[in-house]
Amino acid sequence: xxxxxxxxxxxxxxxxxxxxxxxxxxxxxxxxxxxxxxxxxxxxxxxxxxxxxxxxxxxxxxxxxxxxxxxxxxxxxxxxxxxxxxxxxxxxxxxxxxxxxxxxxxxxxxxxxxxxxxxxxxxxxxxxxxxxxxxxxxxxxxxxxxxxxxxxxxxxxxxxxxxxxxxxxxxxxxxxxxxxxxxxxxxxxxxxxxxxxxxxxxxxxxxxxxxxxxxxxxxxxxxxxxxxxxxxxxxxxxxxxxxxxxxxxxxxxxxxxxxxxxxxxxxxxxxxxxxxxxxxxxxxxxxxxxxxxxxxxxxxxxxxxxxxxxxxxxxxxxxxxxxxxxxxxxxxxxxxxxxxxxxxxxxxxxxxxxxxxxxxxxxxxxxxxxxxxxxxxxxxxxxxxxxx
Amino acid sequence: xxxxxxxxxxxxxxxxxxxxxxxxxxxxxxxxxxxxxxxxxxxxxxxxxxxxxxxxxxxxxxxxxxxxxxxxxxxxxxxxxxxxxxxxxxxxxxxxxxxxxxxxxxxxxxxxxxxxxxxxxxxxxxxxxxxxxxxxxxxxxxxxxxxxxxxxxxxxxxxxxxxxxxxxxxxxxxxxxxxxxxxxxxxxxxxxxxxxxxxxxxxxxxxxxxxxxxxxxxxxxxxxxxxxxxxxxxxxxxxxxxxxxxxxxxxxxxxxxxxxxxxxxxxxxxxxxxxxxxxxxxxxxxxxxxxxxxxxxxxxxxxxxxxx
Numbered sequence: 001x002x003x004x005x006x007x008x009x010x011x012x013x014x015x016x017x018x019x020x021x022x023x024x025x026x027x028x029x030x031x032x033x034x035x036x037x038x039x040x041x042x043x044x045x046x047x048x049x050x051x052x053x054x055x056x057x058x059x060x061x062x063x064x065x066x067x068x069x070x071x072x073x074x075x076x077x078x079x080x081x082x083x084x085x086x087x088x089x090x091x092x093x094x095x096x097x098x099x100x101x102x103x104x105x106x107x108x109x110x111x112x113x114x115x116x117x118x119x120x121x122x123x124x125x126x127x128x129x130x131x132x133x134x135x136x137x138x139x140x141x142x143x144x145x146x147x148x149x150x151x152x153x154x155x156x157x158x159x160x161x162x163x164x165x166x167x168x169x170x171x172x173x174x175x176x177x178x179x180x181x182x183x184x185x186x187x188x189x190x191x192x193x194x195x196x197x198x199x200x201x202x203x204x205x206x207x208x209x210x211x212x213x214x215x216x217x218x219x220x221x222x223x224x225x226x227x228x229x230x231x232x233x234x235x236x237x238x239x240x241x242x243x244x245x246x247x248x249x250x251x252x253x254x255x256x257x258x259x260x261x262x263x264x265x266x267x268x269x270x271x272x273x274x275x276x277x278x279x280x281x282x283x284x285x286x287x288x289x290x291x292x293x294x295x296x297x298x299x300x301x302x303x304x305x306x307x308x309x310x311x312x313x314x315x316x317x318x319x320x321x322x323x324x325x326x327x328x329x330x331x332x333x334x335x336x337x338x339x340x341x342x343x344x345x346x347x348x349x350x351x352x353x354x355x356x357x358x359x360x361x362x363x364x365x366x367x368x369x370x371x372x373x374x375x376x377x378x379x380x381x382x383x384x385x386x387x388x
Numbered sequence: 389x390x391x392x393x394x395x396x397x398x399x400x401x402x403x404x405x406x407x408x409x410x411x412x413x414x415x416x417x418x419x420x421x422x423x424x425x426x427x428x429x430x431x432x433x434x435x436x437x438x439x440x441x442x443x444x445x446x447x448x449x450x451x452x453x454x455x456x457x458x459x460x461x462x463x464x465x466x467x468x469x470x471x472x473x474x475x476x477x478x479x480x481x482x483x484x485x486x487x488x489x490x491x492x493x494x495x496x497x498x499x500x501x502x503x504x505x506x507x508x509x510x511x512x513x514x515x516x517x518x519x520x521x522x523x524x525x526x527x528x529x530x531x532x533x534x535x536x537x538x539x540x541x542x543x544x545x546x547x548x549x550x551x552x553x554x555x556x557x558x559x560x561x562x563x564x565x566x567x568x569x570x571x572x573x574x575x576x577x578x579x580x581x582x583x584x585x586x587x588x589x590x591x592x593x594x595x596x597x598x599x600x601x602x603x604x605x606x607x608x609x610x611x612x613x614x615x616x617x618x619x620x621x622x623x624x625x626x627x628x629x630x631x632x633x634x635x636x637x638x639x640x641x642x643x644x645x646x647x648x649x650x651x652x653x654x655x656x657x658x659x660x661x662x663x664x665x666x667x668x669x670x671x672x673x674x675x676x677x678x679x680x681x682x683x684x685x686x687x688x689x690x691x692x693x694x695x696x
Contacts (some may be wrong), residue, residue: 057592077595084596090589094611103607104597153597163596 002067002160002193004031004054009063011049011217023049025217027063031210034191036184038208040198042240046217047197048165054195055163056080067160078107083154084163087170089146091138097149098134101125104157124156144175151183155190162187162194168203180207201241205229213237231370235286235360238367244291244322244333246358251287253280253359262287262359266328267305271354276369280359285368288358291322293371294334297349306351309334314342323348431675437668444662457669466645466653473560474629474649481564482624485571489620492572493579507580514573522637525566529553529638536562553639559647563634570634571627575620582616583609615688622685629677650674 006029012020024046031037039047052058053065056077064071072080083104091100101121105112112120125131128148138146147167154162167183168176184207187194198204204211205225213220213228213236221233232238238246251264259270260280264287297306309327321339325332327350334350342348355372403411413420438457442450461467496507513521528535529552537549552558586609594604632651635641641648641656648656650670658667 055596057595077592078598078600081598082596084593086589086593088587088589090587090593092590092593092608103594103599107594107598107600107603153593157597 001033001191003033003069004037004161004193004195005029005064005066005069006050006054007064007066009050009053009060009065011046011053011058012061022217024053024060024214027214027217027219029212029219029222031193031195034193036187036207036209037193037195038198038204038211039195039214040201040204040208040211040240041214041220042199045214047199047214050214051084051163051165051195051197054161055082055084057084080161081157081159082161082163083157083159084165085150085154085167087166089138089150089170091146091149091153093138096135096137097125097130097141100138100149101134101152101156104153108157120156124152127155128152143171144179147171147175147179151186155186158190159192162192164194164196166197166199168198168200176203183207202243205241211241213240215240226373229371230373232358232367234367235365238288238358238360242290242292244335247289247291247294247332249287249289249329250362251285251359253283253285262305262357264305264329267307269303269305269354271357271359271369275355275372276359278368280368282361282363282368284362286360286362286365288360289332289352290356290358290371291333291335293352293356294332294336294350295352296336296338297351299336299338300351302351302353304352304354304357306349307332309348309350311342311344311346311348313344314339325350434668434671434675437665438672440665442664444658444664447664450665453665457665460666461669461673466648469645470648470650470653473645473647476560477564477567477631477649478625478628481567481571481628482621484564484568485624485628486575486617486621488568489572489575490579490617492576493583496576496580497583507577510573510576512573513570514577516570518570518633519637521570522563522566522634525562525569525634526553526638529562554643556643556646559639559643563638563647566638567628567631567634571624575624578616578620578623579613582613586612615691618688619685622681622688626678626681626685629681630674650677 006027009024009027010022011024012022014020027046027050029037029050039050041047049058053060056072056075060073065073067080092103095103098118098121101124102117105117105120121134122131125134128151130145130148130152133141133145133149138149141149150167164183168179171179180203183196196204196207208225210222211225211228212222215236221228221237223231223233228237228241232241235248239248249264251262254261254263256270258274259272260276261270262268262285295302307327307329309323309325309332311323311325313324315322315324316339317335320335320337321342323334323336323339323342325334325348332350336350357369358367358371359369360366361368403414406414439452439454440450441453441457492510496503496510500506531553534549534552536552537546540546541549550558552562590608590612591604594608599607630651631649632655635647635649635652636655639647641652645653651674654667654670654674657663657670
């Protein structure tokens with residue numbers, strides 16, 4: 001059980017004085033005891049480097065890594081009592097599953113006898129349902145089985161921290177979902193503080209207590225999955241999180257009494273000021289619509305903009321469909337219900353509630369207005385109607 | 389119809405008068421002919437010759453003597469010295485080459501400056517023509533001008549120059565040293581490639597599992613390399629058993645037979661004493677020793693390939 005802190009951590013590869021590559025820059029992350037942190041970002045954003053610095057496989061160039069307030073920068077990886085699951089599993093190929101699981105226990109300077117280690121190995125193997133594989137070599141295992149052994153090797157030592165480096169990337173889609181749930185359950189069960197690296201935002205959203213989104217070595221946002229989805233700190237986070245991608249349009253903003261007036265190429269609408277937390281002093285904005293927040297105007301009325309869209313492609317995903325279309329605003333993607341009568345070339349009218357609209361500053365790309373979750377938005381609407 | 393099908397059918401029509409059972413061997417006939425001519429025939433000839441007394445000066449006067457040549461080997465006053473020398477060569481020479489080669493390979497794997505240049509330089513002893521390498525060592529150990537003597541005097545190991553290549557008690561060792569110099573780079577290269585073949589993540593996993601550098605070496609490096617090392621070890625044995633040039637150039641096996649090994653004795657018997665039958669019997673003996681080593685070499689090689 002460990003409280004993990006990264007304090008102004010910086011990592012430069014190569015010569016910092018000359019042409020060093022800054023992999024991680026000035027990173028502050030605080031992970032409370034028992035929390036599940038996901039480091040999310042595109043390739044090369046520094047997330048794996050960060051994980052390796054926590055594990056002691058890389059030394060930070062500057063800053064401090066602390067476990068429960070104690071600086072561990074100079075503690076060797078083998079003495080940190082941290083377990084790591086690798087993307088390629090890194091099982092010892094010349095050892096049986098039993099030896100793989102027991103390896104860490106045998107290395108630790110504890111008082112466990114051979115029999116006690118064997119018992120513990122069996123216990124963990126039963127927990128992960130791999131007890132019949134104990135005498136196999138890794139080469140004889142399937143991807144999912146290797147993954148379980150890798151997890152077992154981490155769990156068995158009851159470490160202070162779990163580190164996961166894209167542990168599901170080498171598995172097929174179905175197995176990935178099962179293992180994701182298993183890792184989540186396992187972590188809650190043992191309650192060990194965890195850091196998990198992935199570039200898959202869906203994986204991050206489902207598994208994390210907190211998500212740290214990195215880009216080019218810089219922390220973009222640290223927040224709960226809800227926060228990064230609804231109140232992304234900036235345009236990068238907004239575009240990286242959520243699927244399909246957010247629709248973005250240019251807009252002009254002006255104040256009009258209690259509202260901001262947003263004017264776009266083919267639509268304009270008002271956003272009541274009480275839906276906006278920040279003071280907006282720019283007259284150009286980027287307007288973001290999440291595909292999930294767009295509705296067909298015939299199914300739901302809103303106070304927001306309505307715009308005609310010509311359907312290009314309909315991709316059914318069960319009860320809803322992802323519709324790609326061309327509107328007067330530009331290309332648009334919407335995730336809508338009632339799609340069975342939609343066909344390419346059809347016209348439909350899309351709309352979005354003002355509380356769901358995102359606004360960004362086009363120069364700084366920082367968030368001006370986030371997406372209000374339904375409760376607050378609906379509360380606002382009812383208050384509105386009372387006032388009226 | 390694919391090219392393979394076309395090729396198959398045209399092969400069938402071209403060979404339609406040959407029975408099916410023979411037809412399948414036809415494509416490998418050229419290789420079989422070469423192997424038979426240059427490998428199997430000489431072996432058979434050597435074994436056949438070993439049952440005759442035959443002089444190179446009068447080959448037509450060969451006389452069948454059965455196993456007499458083999459009996460003569462056993463009775464030969466020199467054979468025990470020669471076999472002992474060969475044994476020393478194979479054990480001491482191979483072990484020294486392995487230890488030295490392993491250390492060199494290990495160093496080359498470290499991310500030190502100039503390692504790529506160093507790994508090219510290290511190979512020079514191995515790629516140098518054998519006689520050239522042997523001559524260099526003969527020059528260094530030889531006579532009154534040898535640099536080895538000079539170095540030993542300057543280091544204070546000896547007081548004055550000593551005769552090395554021409555003295556019974558020393559003559560075995562200089563050629564072994566030369567051979568270690570020649571073989572260690574090969575083993576270094578084997579070590580280097582098998583070290584580089586080990587997934588870096590295994591070391592990281594071991595570090596996370598709490599393994600010290602020694603434990604990483606003991607539980608990851610050595611087990612991961614063991615087949616390569618075993619094959620390297622067998623190669624060293626085979627090279628040392630059949631080495632001829634290093635001894636011949638440096639000492640000619642002398643003085644007496646003090647530095648002779650089996651290949652040197654064979655050469656002497658065949659081309660100095662012209663006793664082809666006796667030389668053939670010795671060759672058969674060497675052949676059997678090599679066959680044993682080769683058997684294990686192939687067995688290990690298959691195992692390594694099976695494990696991969």
